[in-house]
Amino acid sequence: MPDPIQVIDNLAGRVTNRLLTRFPGPMVEVRTDTPIVSFTFDDVPDTALSKGAGILEAHGGRGTFYIAAGMLGREEEARNLIDAAGCAELVARGHEIGCHTHSHINLRHASRRQLYNDLSHNADALAAISPNLQPRNFAFPYNSGSFRQRAELARRYRSSRGGLPGINRGMTDRSFLRSYALQQPDESVVGMRGLIDEVVSNPGWLIFFGHDLSPNPTPYGCTPESFEGLVRHARERGCALLTVNQALDHFEATT
Ligand SMILES: [Zn+2]
Incomplete structure (x- = not known):
């Protein structure tokens, strides 16, 4: 039997996310003539580094790791998370570290x-790994947005990514970017090639977020093969595979 308090809290979260939109x-x-796709990872499981980073690089792209x-x-x-050396390696390989x-x-x-205090703590911990490691973009844990925290997030970061589905186009709320989850079942990840076709026919900014990449993924992850298929499809269809920060640079340069 589900915990009634949890059920009410989940409902409140969904209502808040809708109100934020x-x-x-x-x-x-x-505004872009080139379709842009950003692959992002949350938390971040070590397989996002050992599998995901290399797949993106092989297709000329880089990712954002929150x-x-x-x-x-x-x-x-069911998973191990990357350590400080993993963060430093991602930066050295040209990927973006977000908060x-x-x-x-x-x-x-x-x-x-x-x-x-929490955000300051995170910034300090990342700066201790490398002085160059200063996150410019944020992703909401549990994709749970908040009106109360919006001003502080806007003060610190260029963008905040939520998890409501949709392709970002035209005037877009940078404090609650839309994105699609790369999670189980794996067939849904394969099916997301259709979203890439959509962003190619009407260019905008398509953001994906995932967690682990494993032959036996957690419910919040997918297999490396499905991930690679999606990245390959985006590349073959002419999408630019940009980090969130690179995508924002692109939009600011073209407006
Ligand atoms: Zn998370």
């Missing part, structure tokens, strides 16, 4: 001060 925050104009530094090096039952809070808190449950 009705009352958007700071905008970026997504790190919760409090989880670095953590060993879980995913330090403790993976749900922003709706945190006070402003808690979030301020």
